C-alpha cells in the first residue's frame with residue numbers, strides 16, 4: 001500500500017514550516033532547460049563549501065522562508081535584531097561573497113550570475129543587491145568575538161569584501177558521493193514522518209559520535225515524543241572532528257542494537273558549521289522545524305567552539321524569542337553521565353551524588369584511549385561504537 005493510503009493515527013498533525021510555506025527553488029522541465037542554456041553566458045561565481053551547503057538548503061526549503069541569499073536590509077536586521085524585517089525570528093546571516101581577487105564589478109545588480117561548484121554550474125542568482133558588509137560588526141554580533149582564532153572569524157577574513165544578495169533558481173544540487181541513502185530533503189523527511197504516523201518528532205543535532213550521555217538525552221526526549229530524528233551535520237566542520245563517515249557507522253550500529261526501529265530515523269544534515277554557539281542553536285532549531293520536527297534537543301555548549309560561549313548560553317537565548325513565532329520546542333539538557341550509586345544514567349538534575357560516583361572521561365582522555373586501542377567503560381560508550389572508533393584510529397581515519 002502506498003504511504004499516502006495508509007490510515008493515519010486519528011490525531012496526526014504536521015508542523016508548519018518557518019514562515020508557513022516550504023520554499024522550493026529547484027527548477028524543473030522547460031524552465032530548467034532554458035535556465036541551463038542561459039547560465040552558460042552569465043558571469044560565473046565560485047561558491048565555497050559553506051555557500052554550496054547554504055545553496056542546497058535554500059533550494060530544498062531547509063532554510064524556509066529564505067528563497068535566496070540575503071539582501072542588505074534582511075542581513076542588517078538579522079545581524080542586529082535576530083529577526084527578519086517583518087519580525088520572524090532568524091539568527092544567522094546567509095550570505096554569498098565575491099571571492100578575493102575576483103572583480104566585483106562584473107556582477108551587476110538586476111542581472112543574473114551563474115553559481116558554480118568548480119566546472120559545474122548549479123543554478124543562477126538573480127542579483128538584487130551588492131554591498132560591502134561590515135564584517136567586524138557581523139563577527140561581534142553573530143559570533144560574539146572578533147578573535148582571529150575563532151573559525152567563524154577566520155571564515156569572514158577568508159572571503160572577499162562584497163556580498164551578493166537575491167533569489168536563487170537551482171537546477172542541480174551540489175554533488176555528494178557519500179551518504180546518498182541518508183540525504184533526505186525537508187519534503188522527504190515530512191513524507192517519512194507521515195508514513196510513520198509521527199506527529200511529534202525531536203531532532204538531535206550532532207557532529208560527534210554518540211556516547212551513552214547523548215543516547216540518554218535522546219531517549220529521555222523519546223519518552224515524550226513520537227519519533228527521534230538523528231540528524232548529524234556532515235557539511236564542513238573543523239580539522240580534528242571525527243570524520244562524518246566514521247560517525248555514520250557509529251550511528252548505524254547504535255540504531256541497530258539499542259533503539260526501537262519504528263521510533264528512530266537517521267538522515268544527514270548538509271549544513272556547514274558556523275560555530276556561532278547560541279545563535280546557531282536557534283538556527284538549528286528553526287531549520288529542523290522545516291524538516292518537520294516539533295522539538296529540538298539543546299545540550300551543553302551547543303554549536304560552541306573553544307571557550308567563546310557559556311555552557312548554557314544556547315539555552316538562555318531561547319528566552320529572548322517569542323515562543324509562538326519560534327514554534328519549535330527546545331528541550332534543554334544538562335551534562336549527563338552514568339552514576340554508580342544511582343545505578344543508571346543521570347544528570348545533575350536527577351542525581352544527588354558527587355563526582356566520585358560518576359563515570360566521567362574528558363574528550364582528551366577518550367581520544368587517548370581509543371588511539372591506544374583501549375575500549376572505554378560500557379558506562380561511557382557502547383562497546384560496538386567504541387570498536388568502530390578504535391578501528392578508525394588504527395586505520396588513521398580519525
Ligand SMILES: [Zn+2]
Pocket residue numbers: 339340341342343346351352353357
Ligand atoms: Zn547518583
